[in-house]
Amino acid sequence: MTITRSIAAAALASVAIAAHPAVAAECPAGFPDGQITMLVGYGAGGGTDAIARAIAADMEARQGWTVVVDNRPGAGGGVMSAELMGKEPDGSVIGVGATGTVALNPYETKSTPFTYEDFDYLGTAMNINYGLVSITDKPYKTLAEFIEFAKANGATIATGGKSQEILVRQMADHYGVELIAVPGKGAADSMQAALGGHVDATTQGTQHVQQIKAGAMVQLASLTGERVPYAPDSPTLVEEGLDATIEGQTIFMVPKGTDPAVFACLAQALDESVQSEGYAELMDRLDNKAVNLGPDGTRAVIAKAAAFYQSYLAGE
Amino acid sequence: MPDLATILAGAADAATLSNLFFIILGVAIGQVVGAIPGMTILMALAIAIPITYTMDTLTAIAFLISVNKGGTVGGAIPAILINTPGTPESAATALDGHPMAKKGQPMKAMRYSLYYSVFGDFWSDIVLITVAAPLAIVALKMGPVEVTALMVLAFTVITGLVGNSMVKGLIAAALGCLCASIGLDPGQGTPRFTFGSLNLYDGLPLTAMSIGLLAVAEIFHQIAKTTKATAATAPIPMSVREDDGRLTLKDLLANRYVALRATVIGTLIGAIPGLGSATAGFLSYSITKQSAKDPESFGTGDPRGIAASEAANSAVVGANLIPLLTLGIPGNIAAALLVSAFIIHGIQPGPLLFKEQGQLIYGMFAAMLVANFANLAVGQIGMRFWAFAISAPNSVIYPASLLLCFTGSYVTAGGLFGVMIMLIFGVAGYFMRLFAISPIAFIIGYVLTPELESKLIQSVLITRGDPWKVLDHPIAIALLVLSVASIVYLGPRRRKGAKKAVDQPAA
Amino acid sequence: MLTERLIGGFVAAFGAVLLLVLIPMEVSDMRGPVNPALFPKAAAWLILLLGVVQILATARTSQDASPMELVRLVILAALVLGGILIMPVIGFLPTAVLMMAAVAAMMFERRLGWIAVTVIAVPAVTFTLFDIVLERPLPPMPY
Known part of the structure; x- marks a missing residue:
């Protein structure tokens, strides 16, 4: 069924190219030569996988290419990155990972064989809205009240990843209170500890949105660069005078040294798919929105985060 | 709790021909995928999700849940017929299912397995439908301290599975515990036994490892021991007597307390996120x-x-859906895959689900009940097919199983690394079987340890390292008391049983 | 009895290697809420001690394997390893056909019909199932 769909899409797209050459991205003649493989750094069925597959399907229809999605889970995108680094920089393989894959992993574990500078970045598709949240049964509703609470008793915060743990430590240093990061096996594990009242708060990327809408949780602080639509009253840490965010972009990358013409073509194709209506619908369902920072913007965000983690972790 | 009208409307939504079609199709796909060595139900779910993009929401969810339900029935088939469980949860089924099949009663073993599987599934669905919300709140009381105590209890109770030699069983469990520590440690994220390979950062890939240890080891054994004389025979003898395969209601009812207790254990374990069906x-x-x-x-x-x-x-x-539907917390990987399916269809699992999507949820419940009956019906037809397939000679069955395991490991673990793990554990499993070091005890150590370690770290952090704080957790104390009781009460009897079983073939 | 003692000796030696070499080399020993080395060390000590107890084992529970069976096992494992090595080079289908042909030969199968099933139908069905129906790409054949 999916095969016939892609054939039909390809047929449609080729008609479209013939009739309106401007519809598709501007690519050098003869590109792509054969199929394009999208290597996803996470397992099938997850959030990043869903985004990659949506973008791949849209690219197939829009550009008339054959885009095959293949999963390379492991080490937070590290397995995918290591494999991507060894590929020919001819645009036939695109990696899909997260900001932390290249901005944090290389400095967290010394044996990581790559840094963010080994890749070129086509752009992003989404930014995860991280927040610090707690259940409404707790005696604090704002960041100030939470810090006040922590001053007296210390506080435990369930986290789901190294970047979240580092942020908790930054907060503890900034406010001069005892904040204990309790590492969970993932977002669901941390959420469970928080809902059961076993910890005082949790950092979350997606699951907290429904809890806030249901009135079961409040967002104490937004861990993003800007405030988020579902909790407009929750200030960012940056506003509070602590320059700390968790960057959770879904990034599309290629090996360094890709031909500029091919790179421009892929970046344009990605942008067209990220800006498409179908993708916007998917983002709507995820309570998020499509964000493409573009090649330069993506590199800038990654470089900034990488510089921070490198110096922070070196000082440990 | 929504009113009766919502419930009836939901049930009516489910009762369409196209839904029935997709439920039956889903159950059939799940059973087939579960029954093929080297393929797992997670693979089937991950792959089925994109297929549901074009379906309407209720049909899509009914279809995916049916695939999942079919998989639990199908997983027992290769465990019973050729002793190659592809997943840890069907390994316990192989312990008695395969010996029964080898005695010439493969149909009977498959029937027992099908009926009790559907029985457990059905009653846990009923629990889900009737008391999901209160049970979820009870499950939330199981914090890190309580789960740590529960894992301690699980370790003490599960020693009954160590095989004929207690010492060797414990060696196997300790090796499993050791292998579980491969990868980044759950506390501080430092690499352990990764030997510089990024592939090992998330630990050994469980699917490839289980396929190797449980299925490929047996396939290697069967191929290696083949001689010219046994080459043309089929893997198991089929009984010629008709009544050997028959199962009466009396046979089934004879084990009603066992099945009921199993259902209660499965439902409780399922309601607590993160523990999983193998543990149950x-x-x-x-x-x-x-x-x-x-x-x-x-x-x-x-x-x-x-x-x-x-x-x-x-x-x-069924019980895994309790934390998912009431709190939005997926209890295991299969439930996490269902979450992505929900989201893709515009539904956010979480505390608002029953309120906002009551009709859909009750439609889904109705579909689940229908899927249980579809499971029974498809299973009846399926087991005849498997019995037929298994009548092929060894020279086809085992090579084919080997290739499927090879390919399945390639696909799930993301490349040849997974196949390498499968091969290593296939050979290791062969020698474990030869030396009567129970692979099941190994898997138990492997499955339980990460949960114990992770929860222990969380407990230490939450109690600020003060062991006396455990006194604030009455559930944890009760579980620890039970652990001690299980060692004292079940210990001597276990040893007596083990001695008697020495002359039995190794599990 | 000797087998049982050898198993014990081997296991105990592995425990010692773990404690003396592998854990110091591959696990970081650092202070924290729970030391990352706690579980590996506990497992290693258990392996060492249980190995020693096993050396004193009194009952034989191991099974026998003929030398022929072990030789065949080595060949089989080498075949699978060969498959892993050549698959990226020649692609999934040729590798699968070669592997199945070799295994069928090991199974002494002489009937052409069954050989055809194992060598041709099984790889074809597996490829169709994973690569085409499930859309999980397997290594392609080079053109």
Whole structure:
């Protein structure tokens, strides 16, 4: 069924190219030569996988290419990155990972064989809205009240990843209170500890949105660069005078040294798919929105985060 | 709780021909995928999700849940017929299912497995439908301290599965515990035994490892021991007597308490996120064996063994939806895949789900009940097909299984690294079987340790390292007392059983 | 009895290697809420001690394997390893056909019909199932 769909899409797209050459991205003649493989750094069925597959399907229809999605889970995108680094920089393989894959992993574990500078970045598709949240049964509703609470008793915060743990430590240093990061096996594990009242708060990327809408949780602080639509009253840490965010972009990358013409073509194709209506619908369902920072913007965000983690972790 | 009108409207939504079609199709796909060595239900779910993009929401969810339900039935088939369980949860089923099949009663073993599986699944669905919300709140009380205590209890109870030699069983469990520490440690994220390979950062890939240890080891054994004389025979003898395959209501009712206890264990374990069906199946089997008057008959084709394992691991499937539907917390990987399916269809699992999507949820419940009956019906037809397939000669069955395991490991673990793991554990499993070092005890150590370590770290952090704080957690104390009791009460009896079982073939 | 003692000796030696070499080399020993080395060390000590107890084992529970069976196992494992090595080079289908042909030969199968099933139908069905129906790409054949 999916095969016939892609054939039909390809047929449609080729008609479209013939009739309106401007519809598709501007690519050098003869590109792509054969199929394009999208290597996803996470397992099938997850959030990043869903985004990659949506973008791949849209690219197939829009550009008339054959885009095959293949999963390379492991080490937070590290397995995918290591494999991507060894590929020919001819645009036939695109990696899909997260900001932390290249901005944090290389400095967290010394044996990581790559840094963010080994890749070129086509752009992003989404930014995860991280927040610090707690259940409404707790005696604090704002960041100030939470810090006040922590001053007296210390506080435990369930986290789901190294970047979240580092942020908790930054907060503890900034406010001069005892904040204990309790590492969970993932977002669901941390959420469970928080809902059961076993910890005082949790950092979350997606699951907290429904809890806030249901009135079961409040967002104490937004861990993003800007405030988020579902909790407009929750200030960012940056506003509070602590320059700390968790960057959770879904990034599309290629090996360094890709031909500029091919790179421009892929970046344009990605942008067209990220800006498409179908993708916007998917983002709507995820309570998020499509964000493409573009090649330069993506590199800038990654470089900034990488510089921070490198110096922070070196000082440990 | 929505009113009766919502419930009826939901049920009516489910009762369309196209839904029925997709439920049956889903169950059939799940059973086939579960039954093929080397393929797992997670693979089937991950792959089925994109197919549902074009379906309407209720149909899509009914289809995916049916695939999941079918998979729990199908997973027992290769475990029973050729002793190659592809997943840890069906390993306990193989312990008694395969000996029964080898005695010439493969149909009977498959029937027991099907009926008890659907029994456990059905009653856990009923629990989900009627008391999901209160049970979820109880499950939330299980914090890190309580789960740590629960894992301690699980370790003490599960020693009933160590095989004929207690010492060797414990060696196997310790090796499993050691292998579980490969990868980044759950506390501080430092690499352990990764030897510089990024592939090992997330630990050994469980699917490829289980396929190797449980399925490929047996395939290697069968191929290696083949001689010219046995080459043309089929893997198991089919009984010529018709009544060997028949199962009466009386046979089934004889194990009603075992099946009921297994269902309760499976439902409780399923309601607590993160524990999973393998834990439930092992716990139930071990408790059933240890509390039996004649533990030595387990492992020789005892229907109670099949009932204990299948009812428990299937009960997890329905119960896993309890934290998912009421709190939005997926209890295991299969449930996490369902979450992505929900989201893709515009539904956010979480505390608002019943309020905002009541009609859909009750439609889904109706579909789940229908899927249980579809599972029974498709299973009846399916087992005839599998019995036919297994009548092919060894020279086809085992090479084919080997290639499927090879390909399945390639696909799930993301490349040849997974196949390498499968090969290593295939050879290791062969020698473990030869030296009577139970691979099941190894898997138990491997499955339970990460949960214990992770929760222990969380407990230490939450209690600020003060062990006396455990006194604030009455549930944890009760579980720890139970652990001590299980060692004292079940210990001597276990040893007696083990001695008697020395002359039995190794599990 | 000798087998049982050898198993014990081997296991105990592995425990010692873990404690003396592998854990110091591959696990970081640092202070924290729970030391990352706690579980590996506990497992290693258990392996060491249980190995020693096993050396004193009194009952034989191991099974026998003929030398022929072990030789065949080595060949089989080498075949699978060969498959892993050549698959990226020649693609999934040729590798699968070669592997199945070799295994069928090991199974002494002489009937052409069954050989055809194992060598041709099984790889074809597996490829169709994973690569085409499930859309999980397997290594392609080079053109």
